[in-house]
Amino acid sequence: MSAGAGYNLIETGDGGYRLELEGAYLVSTVGRVDRELRKIGEPISEIDVSQVDEIDTVGAWIAFHLAQKHDAEITGANDRASRLFEAVKAPSEGVGMRPDRLPAYLRIPHHTGELVGEFWSGLKGTLGFLGQILIAAGGILRHPGRFRGKALVRQLELVGVTALPIVGLMSFLIGIVIAQQGAVQLAQFGAETLTVNLVGRITLRELGVLMTAIMVAGRSGSAFAAQLGTMKLTEEVDAMRTIGISPMEALVIPRILAAILMMPLLGFYASVVAIIGGAVIADVSLGIPFLSFLARIKEVVPTYDLWVGLIKAPVFGLIVAFAGCYQGMQVEGDSEAVGRRTTQAVVYAIFMVIVVDAFFAIFFSNVGWG
Known part of the structure; x- marks a missing residue:
């Protein structure tokens, strides 16, 4: 028995x-009697x-689930109790933990349609973000005083200067690997001296x-996404808009x-260090x-090879920075979204860099710079 709520087993x-x-089956009174009712083993x-x-919803839920456990019938309920029993009964009927799995011939087209929808939604968001960048750039050109010179210098340091050690080490080791492996293969034809041509x-x-683009994507692109995503979560971006500062600018x-x-x-730095390696x-x-x-190197490497690399570099930089900033500005919800968007920024940036590099290879081959 319990004060306020009780029972008799007959x-x-x-x-x-x-x-x-018997008594009051309310959330404030049923704690002890609920534990006693759960221990009843008689049918x-x-x-x-x-x-x-x-009786309230908690009391009705206890009585209803006790009836379900013993396959018993609930009797003597007044109008209020009956309504509460119907309310707690509704979510318990016909609700599975997971929806029914569609057959394969429907599931595959359904999933394909979802992917196509996500693609078009992402493309629309990307074009919209590009439009915002162009509008912001136009505003800066009309009002040069709004340009953030100190912010640019800071990002130049983070993207470029602080990346020199890791990019240099990576390039030096890549140059060693290319020269060593290339020499092994060329030695089969007695052309070890062509290793210079290969490396250069x-x-x-x-x-x-x-x-270098892949390294910058993993280093700076991810940092852009994480920084902007965190600012979105902490509402710093909204605060900037409130005080009249354009986050895009x-x-x-x-x-x-x-x-x-x-x-x-x-x-260029990476190429030089790789040649030194x-x-x-x-x-x-x-x-x-x-x-x-x-x-x-000066004799066997055409000048246009240098120009090919220098022409591709700013395009790769644009892709990496765009992917990082776009994904960072899409963060919403919770902190898990920051990690997810950061991963997407790196993956998309590397993928697009490789795709664009393939198009550059075809283009330069067609113009005679192959």
Whole structure:
């Protein structure tokens, strides 16, 4: 028994029991009696609630689920109790943990349609974001005083200067690998001296700027997405709009300009360091003097190979910065969205860089720079 809420368990004579509930079955009174009712092991065939003075949703839920447990019938309910029993009964009927799985011939087209819808939605959002960038750039051109010079310098430092050590180390090791592996293969044809051509052309034309773009995507692109996403969650972006500052002008434009300006420099730096790495391994393993290797680079590498890399670099920088800023500005909800959008920024940036690099390769081959 419990103060405010109680029960009586009465044997009916046919091997079953009738449970009579009495008192006030309210959320404030049923705590102890609920624990006692859960311990009843006798078979209950009827639950009588006619002596219940007051009842709320919690009390109705306890009585209803006790009746379900013992397959018992609830009797003696007044109008209010009946309405409450119907209310707690409705969510319990016909509700599965998961929806029914569609057959494969319907599931595959349905999933394909969802992907197409997400693609068009993403394309629409991307074009809208690009339009906002162009509008912000136009506003800065009309009012140069609104340009955030200090923010640009700060992003130039973060994107470019602080990236020099890791980009240099990566490029140096790539140059060593290209020279060593290339020499092994060329040795089969007695053409080890062509290692100079291989290292020079592939680093200046392709790998130097491509690997730099991938590194910047993983380093700066992810930082852009995480920074802007966190600012969105903490409502700093909304606060900037409230006080009349354009987030596109203050946050996005400096980051995009920094990536565009620094990518050609980082790409050229990476190519030079990769060539130095190739020259080092050629001097050690192939007997080609270090200075002779560098001197021969000028003879065997066409000038347009350098221009190919420098032309691609700012485009890659734009792609990386755009992906990072776009994904960061789409963050909403909770902190999990920051991680998800940061991952998407890196993946999309690397994917688009590789796709655009393939188009550049076809284009330059057709114009005679192959």
